[in-house]
Amino acid sequence: MxxxxxxxxxxxxxxxxxxxxxxxxxxxxxxxxxxxxxxxxxxxxxxxxxxxxxxxxxxxxxxxxxxxxxxxxxxxxxxxxxxxxxxxxxxxxxxxxxxxxxxxxxVETETAVSEVLSVKLGIDEDDRLTGSLNKMLDGLSALKESTHWAKDVYREYLVDVIRNTAQNTEALCALSTEKFPSQSGQGIKLTPSAQRTDEILAKLMSTVGPGSRYSVLSDLESWLGGNLETFFSSSRVSAEQGVLIRRIFVVLDADFRRRNGALNTENAFEVLGEHIKAQSNRQDVGYHVRLYVDHGPKAQLSGELQPMIKKHFGIFEPSHDDPCVQVRVEEPDLSGLRLINLPRNSIDQKKFEFFWQFLEDDLSAERLETERWRWRAAESAAS
The missing domain is CATH 1.10.287 (Helix Hairpins)
Incomplete structure (x- = not known):
């Protein structure tokens, strides 16, 4: 061919x-x-x-x-x-x-959880544990799909709680199944509410990012005993990276007159002194502290602002177009933590702005020294 x-x-x-x-x-x-x-x-x-x-x-x-x-x-x-x-x-x-x-x-997650619990524990589908686990799984799934700026903070917080529960479960199982458990066995770890609050606030502060703002009304008792130490450290770092943090401490003479109260002149002076050291020179970024006391020319608040002295909340305002997150703490021991989504320019934000402008000046070492003498007098009057 x-x-x-x-x-x-x-x-x-x-x-x-x-x-x-x-x-x-x-x-x-x-x-x-x-x-x-x-x-x-x-x-x-x-x-x-x-x-x-x-x-x-x-x-x-x-x-x-x-x-x-x-x-x-x-x-x-x-x-x-x-x-x-x-x-x-x-x-x-x-x-x-x-x-x-x-x-x-x-869709079948709820049924699967019920079946697993039935086999493992002999629990029927109406048991409270089944409902709680179903809610937990649904919540974790919703967080995975969420686009909220703080979703990873919430997820990490929940993972820590679940890990702690798993460790405690292991320890309790050892105690209940071993006839003669080791004296050096694994202990039960009950994480204090103050520590949990400190951790989640620190993670929120680390996540919010440069160009954002954090505006907060604080009492002093929540800061005693090393509480909020992690959060304070995270706040200082974020302030250096471009977050504007504005904190108003509300300190009333009555706080020093309570005979069994944890607050006294010296620990108040120490806590506020640490916050003064963290303050920034620039007003547009960094860490800034102002002080409200119920005496002197700045003691008389308008009727609209008067309720603010009894509140303790902080508002994270991200630089991007996402909802603000308000943090509320009901008790000085930092229990009763509540997280709430707020729109931009909410009423609480506007009231905070009025309060901040009303106080005018950041707290100085000289001003703190003057207040120290006043608080000592209040303590003496109560004794």
Missing amino acids: SVSDPGFLEKIVRYKQYLLVALLGGAGAVLFSYSKDPALSPGTAEDLREAAFAMLATALALFIAEIVRKGYEELLSTTVQSTLEENLRDVRLSKKLLTDLERLRD
Whole structure:
């Protein structure tokens, strides 16, 4: 057969196409095998499988088209295009199926939890523990899908609480199952509310980011005994990185007259002195502290601001267009923590602004020394 023979040239073209089929098929098989590597992320594995399916489908189309259509190029390209489109449609359908399965899995979560508890503990589906665990799983799932700026803070907080519960469960199990448990066995760790509050405030402060603001009304008793130490450290770092922190301490003479109160002149002086050291020179960023006392020319507040002296709250205002988060603490021991989403320019924010402007000047060491003598006099009058 001559090289110029059309039949010979047709065979050469056909052999080349067979070689292309082999290469595409081999590459597709390699990609598909590699996509099963457990070290790959789910997204990467799915992309590799999609590419593998496309290569294998194309190779199959080329092979069938060459056998059936005997090399007619135009018809071959049409078939290949059609096959690829069908393959991609199948991939999209597969993705939709996976989405439907995930949604079905979420719907069945409550039933699954009930079944697990029934097998493990003999608990029926109406038990309070079942309801609590279902709420916890639903909440964690909702946090995963949330776009709120503080969602990772909330999730990390919950993970810490769950980890603590798991550790306590292990310790209690050892006590109840071992006939003679070790005297040096694992202890029960009950995390104080002050520590939990300190941790979540510190994480919020670290997350809010440069250009944001934190405006807060504080009492002094909440800061005694090393409370809020982590939060204070985080606040100083954030202030240096461009967050504007404005804190108003409300200190009343009656606080020093309580015979069994934790607050006294010296620890008040010490706490406020540490906050003065953290203050910044620039007014637009950094850490700033002002002091309200119920004596002197700045003691008379307007009727609108008067209720503010009994409140203790802070407002995180992110620089981006996200909701503000207000933190409220009901007791000086930092228990009763409440987190509330607020719109921009809320009433509490506006009242804080009025209060801040009313006090005019940041707290200075000289002013604090003057107040120290006044507080000592208040203590003496009560004794």
